[in-house]
Amino acid sequence: MSNRYKLFFFALILASFNLRPGITSVSPLLHGITDELGMSSTTASLLTSIPLLCMGIGSLFAGRLASRFQSEKIITIFIACIGIATFLRFFASSPVYLLITALFIGVGIGIVSPLMSGFIKTYFADQVALMIGMYSTFMVVGASIAVGFTTPIQHWFSDSWKVGLGFWFIFAVIAIPLWMAIIKHPHTLQQRATVQQRSSLPLKNKQAWLLTSFAGLATLLFYCISAWLPAIVEDKGYSSSYAGLVGTLCMMAQLPVTLCLHLLLRAIPSRKFWITFFVGSEMTGLILLGFTSVTPILAGIFLGISAGGLISLTLLLPIDKTNSPIEASTWSAMTQAIGYMIGAIGPILIGFLYDYTGSFRPTMYLLIVMGLIVIFLGWKIAKPVEKTTLHVNITRSSDEYV
Template identity: 25%
Template structure:
């Protein structure tokens, strides 16, 4: 093996390590809050609305700020954009540990913004750097995300009892800081691509590097029904997931379980989905038509949610079943971003659009369910609403999971082809 080949292999390993560390930090800032929500409410005097806003903010940020990721990556490069995302996560987590409700809400917004940008760039960089391993690496990333989220939920109360919730919150800034430093290294090693000046765009002008045909700009996705179906399905899946992450401990405590038991159930729900987070994307990439897989996942979800409504005394069983469903549905929605895209830039754009639309829809979930609980005095109605959500989820999912690719016209805006090319090339 030549020295050049060794450098290429080492560079790919550094990127792979960066993908792992990025994945670790895209869930704990969200899942580590729900188990200690009762203490936060008591300490700061939060009512149902204040608690619902706190649980809604991270998901709202995922929708509001996801659209920033593709233009940010085109402007400064993919690796520096990931550094910015991880820096925001680190700053937000650290700020949330301060003894102030303003710091709590502000830090939540900062961390949510960083997670939004990281969520969008993760599938794009996987598809570009490892195109023949997209399914495998997406599965690994989803597995790591689920595991880190489960660990954060499971350790929330033990850490709170050991070192207090302030330090328990701030502890998760350490892995995000480590990830940011690693991506600083990747950003420094990333090749720089100089745009061609307009005057030099003559017959003999050349690009800095050969550009694959499918790396050209991909168009106005808002005109694509398939793109809207992918976005809607991601939104519906995310709505269910974040409602459960935000409120499941409170639901179970209303059913008579202790705070420790309810936190353990939330952690188990996410842990049981870990292997499915790996298997489902891998299986989806090997299927021409993902609709049978989709219907199976949604059937399991219906069983889990229906069990919580009809037989809450068997909550452990239904939490396990729901964990299988949520651990399968979200990775399926994420892998569809790559499977319905003909190129890495398209994946980034579709990811940005789908996560913007999807998470804005999903943000309504925790807030709406919290308000419904406040209005009805029971969790039965919110759980029934989650069951009803299976209908549009099935319709959108069947359209998004059928064979096909997003096709759209070139964007008639000021964005140049070179800017879109930079997104694909900057992570080489």
């Protein structure tokens, strides 16, 4: 790998670090935040749901921004937006202030995420599955670090949850210099065709809508668990530190799956198989968590395996099904825009159900039903034979795009 491509690779990794801590750092501190600011469970769930909703809205504009401006510049600007909004959490003093920072974090993630699909298709056209795996892996690493270290950071700084939330702006500080270098030295294949190709969302494409529905429900499952797993564990009678450990192990269990996704797909190319396997893991975790006395750590591991696999597939499938970087960005923008809006409903619904029933058990039933629907949608969008589609449309000559 040349120095030039090392720069692209490390820029990809550092961007991925910024795309989850602003959301996942909230869950370990949820009880402290609600107690100090007097928020109900439903209101507190907005700290996860508002970023998801804004991620969806932001994704709607990602394709147009990429077609009109250098996508690397847009990525850099919105990584900075995420960093600034996270830094402002040091000064949070009210629920409204905290929710506004969540809004800007969500918009930043919503713009950056779909553009990263086009970035991968442009810079790593012959290694798409591998790079999606690396990208997903380091998103999980960033999320895991935030879940695992937010509470210790809070304790190190006078039990201040504000410091625990605001600390993660450091990822943006590290990433921005590399992205500034990317802006100065963009890929030699900067596509002139980009501005000529369609940058609108594929709203009339049936496959795009099926994929969007799949991504939306997979996202809903992921963020319901991300937002509420520690609280569910605490509700079972465990300590907050143990609940935080379960959340961290859940995040860490995603790593082997995301890191080895390309190897798993090479061994068994069928997307149907892996969708069924990962949703089955989700259901196993939910049953163990909600209806047995088995240690929540085991449930967290099953949930983590599922989350890592499903989220990685939602990132890979739009690239699988498209022919160019700009098309990959627009499909990703649609799946993420509408998908995140669907996903935003989940944490709010769980908070409402808990406020209304005083129990997380109805949540378990609901998420199991959602899992069955995800399997159905996954079978509708996945091809029956996929041995030749691991690198779909990625072997074309780069001359096609210039």
